[in-house]
């Protein structure tokens with residue numbers, strides 16, 4: 001059994017610093033990064049900082065309603081939020097299958113709602129909000 005040590009974020013600057021380091025340390029040009037945590041844990045915030053660290057400029061919308069928002073940095077990036085995903089037919093119709101078949105980075109919130117259609121993640125980042133609003137974070141490769 002492997003142990004994944006926790007990191008702590010005391011504020012959003014810590015999330016931003018983590019995102020910068022994470023994109024420097026990993027080749028994300030063809031990767032699935034799953035973000036886990038309750039509503040309000042800070043998944044979308046982390047996704048925004050990851051996108052910014054990868055060079056995306058301008059407004060970054062939460063994909064809560066559209067399920068996916070796509071970006072072009074040095075490689076294609078798709079940011080998914082499957083919270084409202086409940087029709088497996090949409091996997092085909094909305095082109096999600098094509099996105100996961102192509103290269104690029106996929107950042108995924110609420111991956112459990114798209115199980116078993118979603119391929120396994122390369123990294124799972126789990127965020128837990130603590131009583132003092134700091135976040136306990138673990139990264140599983």
Ligand SMILES: Nc1ncnc2c1ncn2[C@@H]1O[C@H](COP(=O)(O)OP(=O)(O)O)[C@@H](O)[C@H]1O
Pocket residue numbers: 009010011012013014015037038039040041042043044045046133134135
């Ligand atoms: N590291 C952090 N420290 C303090 N507040 C944070 C942090 N990350 C996110 N937040 C705040 O928590 C709230 C929920 O964040 P959000 O990223 O939308 O959560 P999720 O996508 O997990 O539902 C937002 O108001 C955001 O500003």
Ligand SMILES: [Mg+2]
Pocket residue numbers: 043044045062081109
């Ligand atoms: Mg979110």
